Amino acid sequence: MSEVTKTVVLGNKYGLHVRPATMLAQAAARFQSELSISKDGVEVDGKSVLEMISLGAECGSELIIRAEGDDAAEAVASLEELVKSRFHEEE
Amino acid sequence: MEFRQGIGVSPGIAIAEAFILDYEDVRITPFRQDEGPEACHREVERFERGLEAAVGEMQAISERIQEEVGDAVSSMFTGFSAILLDKKLKDDIVQKIRDNRFTAEYAVSRAFRKVKNMFRAKDNEFFASRLRDIGDIENRLLRHLVGEHGAGLKHLSSPVVLIAKDLSPSQTATLPRDKIVGFATDAGGRTSHTAILAKSLGIPAVVGLKAITSDVSGGDLVILDGSKGRVIVAPDATTQRDYRARRQRQIEFARGLDSLRDVPAETLDGHLIRLQANIEYPHEIPAALEKGAQGIGLYRTEFLYGPDQPNPTEEDHFEAYSSAITELAGRPLVIRTLDLGADKFLPEKARHEANPFLGSRSIRYCFERIDLFKAQLRAIYRASALGPVSIMLPMISALSELKKARSVIQDVVEELQRGNVRIDADIDIGCMIEVPSAAIAADILARETKFFSIGTNDLVQYTLAVDRTNERVAHLYQPAHPAVFRLIWQAVAAAHRERIGVSLCGELAGEVMYVIPLIGLGCSELSMSSSQIPTVKKVIRSITMRDAKRIVERIFKLSDARETESFLRERVRQIEPELL
Structure with missing residues (x-):
């Protein structure tokens, strides 16, 4: 069991709204690890769309992805990849 | 337990489950019947x-x-x-x-x-x-x-407090009124449709709560205090007990008022005041008579128009008026001609006006649409054969408008007479005093009309240049402003000089605090929401005309609306604290 954290910057135009949050939650659901996302010291469940939206993270916000569990490293990498891809949003 | 403050528009206390109208008729039952x-x-x-x-x-x-x-x-x-x-x-x-x-x-x-x-x-x-x-x-x-399977609004079996963003006239028309014990809305002000409706039904209501539809869940127990403009969500046991006791006191006080139904509205020194009701629909008449109304002093006929019926015909008008006359069985009916436009429905695509309250509304709109105006007038005259009616012209701001309206009326009368239609050609034609110019030049208008009816809602708004539905300036809406009293006094004095009737049909007529100065000023007729009639009668029967006149003299020496209000409130408190 391990804990992995990673800081990323949200780059998509509209921030962490319903669609990106859904994508993160769907990705997170594939892992055993507990996943959380935090912004400005507020930490929420990375598997809950509602909680992630409630962060109100806008473009340029700094997010910390944290995972705890056997597949923590893969989980964090997967979520990081999604954020970096800007959720495949067209500009 | 949470408190929400809004604007109380119809007094009284309601305690019931919340029913949220915006859930498209989904009624939520909060608790399961079965345990285990x-x-x-x-x-x-x-x-x-x-x-x-x-x-x-x-x-x-x-x-x-x-x-x-x-x-x-x-x-x-x-x-x-x-x-x-x-x-x-x-x-x-x-x-x-x-x-x-x-x-x-x-x-x-x-x-x-x-x-x-x-x-x-x-x-x-x-x-x-x-x-x-x-x-x-x-x-x-x-x-x-x-x-x-859900019990929709139409199948309510127990009383509810109805919660909605706003209530449109067409929505309220279909409400099961016997099951609704209170109204609470996000939007609206004192003159909103919900306010007028709730008052006429005598149901407690609070409007302008901003977010009550999301502060309350359907099925929550709520206490609504229409007198204080307060809604309490999920009240604790002590609060519930307290409010139930208060409601009981109010019910007993109201019972005492009911016993006044058949006695005259007479001051202690024998001056009789005529109390009439304001209505939007003829079906409100039985309830108004039940409250002791001696007639209808303001029938707001524009409510014949609505999204469901954008173009009522002459027959629709006639049907409404004749049913009103039948219900009234010989008591007088004052029909106000169409007051469409501004905040009310218009039977055509919204035209852009930068300032609709100063635009083509009411009688001005009727002059633009002579066809609509004439259809209504024909219906009124045809109904005049069935019982006593009179015509009241709204928004008159100058003699020329009064004359123009009378010439249209004359045309209609002649057309009907040529067609051998049975009418009463001599019914009274009066004009509303609701624009400051009409009040200031009331002596001129008084010579050309049979009666005045002072419409205080618009008179206050135009005199003080305040829209009271605009919360940023609503505090400036002061009916007790010295300018308003002076205008009412001028209009009443002009009417007395020409020996024509003068009544007051604005909301002020039903506000306990203003009853004494209004009769002291010489208003011999007051027309109001029928639910207010018993309270107003109680006030009238508790004072002498001499005192009322003294109070008016005193008010004219006061220079500030707040001072006047607290002075008047104190006088009412001396009569009966429960009245406030």
């Missing part, structure tokens, strides 16, 4: 089935939209189903069902309320627009849970 683990298990299963159905529906919508419009929009619905499937939300709902004997729908409503509150607390635009989405998702889930 089995019932709980059934309820959780019912929630899960409802959830599955709602998610299925979202996905179907998403697929259909993807075919029609493409990914961008359809992914929104995928997002919606993701929210429905959110584990945290689901756990919260199941927890609520297990711990509190909640029904599935009530647990859903409570859980979503928490989410909505969280979003609202963020106070930025992103969350504001998501709120609507969350509300939509909730509604879909609720519909699957309550489905066809």
Whole structure:
């Protein structure tokens, strides 16, 4: 069991709204690890769309992805990849 | 227990379950009838089935939209189903069902309320627009849970406090009035439709609560205090007891008022005042007579118009007037000609006017649409053969308008007479005094008309240049402003000099505080929401005309609206504190 954290910057135009949050939650659901996302010291469940939206993270916000569990490293990498891809949003 | 402050527009206390109208007729029953683990298990299963159905529906919508419009929009619905499937939300709902004997729908409503509150607390635009989405998702889930079996608004079996964003005339027309014990709305001001309706029905109401539709879950117990403009959500036991006792005192006081129904509105020194009712629809007449109305002093005929009936015919008018006359059985009926425009319905596409209250409304609009005006006038004259009616012209601002209206009326009378239609050609034609120019030049108008009716809602708004539905300036709306009293006095004095009738049909007539100065000024007729009649009668029967005149003299020496208000309030308190 391990804990992995990673800081990323949200780059998509509209921030962490319903669609990106859904994508993160769907990705997170594939892992055993507990996943959380935090912004400005507020930490929420990375598997809950509602909680992630409630962060109100806008473009340029700094997010910390944290995972705890056997597949923590893969989980964090997967979520990081999604954020970096800007959720495949067209500009 | 939470308190919400709005604007109290119809007094009294209501204690009942909340029914939220915006849920499109979904009635939420808060608690399960059965206790025990089995019932709980059934309820959780019912929630899960409802959830599955709602998610299925979202996905179907998403697929259909993807075919029609493409990914961008359809992914929104995928997002919606993701929210429905959110584990945290689901756990919260199941927890609520297990711990509190909640029904599935009530647990859903409570859980979503928490989410909505969280979003609202963020106070930025992103969350504001998501709120609507969350509300939509909730509604879909609720519909699957309550489905066809849910008791809709039409099938209410127990009393409810109706909660809505706003109430339109067409909505209120179909409400089961006997089951609604209170109204609370997000929008609206003192002169909104909800306010007028609630007053005429004698149902306590609070408007302008801003977010009451999301502060309350359907099925919550609420206390509504229409006198103080307050709504208490989920009150504790002590508060409930306190309010039930207060309601009881009010009911007893009201019973005492009911006993005044058949006695005259006479001052202690024998001056008789005529008390009449304001109505929007003829079906309100029996209730008005029940309250002791001696006639109808203001029939707002523009309510014949509405989205459901944008173009009433002469026959529609005639039918309404003749049924009103029949109900009144010989008592007088004052029909105000169409007061369309500004804040009221217009039977055509909205025309842009930079300032509709100073634009083509009311009598000005009637002059633009002589066809509508004439249809109404023909109907009034045809009905005049059936019983006593008179015509009241609204928004007159100059003699020329009064003369113009009378010449249209003359044309109609002659046309009808040529056609040998039975009419009473001599019915009284009066004009409303609701524009400052009419009050200032009342002596000129008084020579050309049979009666004045002072409309205080508009008179105050135009005199003080204040829109009281605008919360930023509503505090400047002061009926007790010295300028308003002086204008009313001028109009009454002009009417007395020409020996024509003068009544007052604005909201002021029904406000306890103003009754004494109005009769002291010489208004011999007051027309108001029928629910106010017993209280006003009580005030009149408790004072002498001499005192009322002294009070007027005193008011004319006061220079500030606040001073006048507190002076008047004190006088009423001396008569009977419960009146306030």
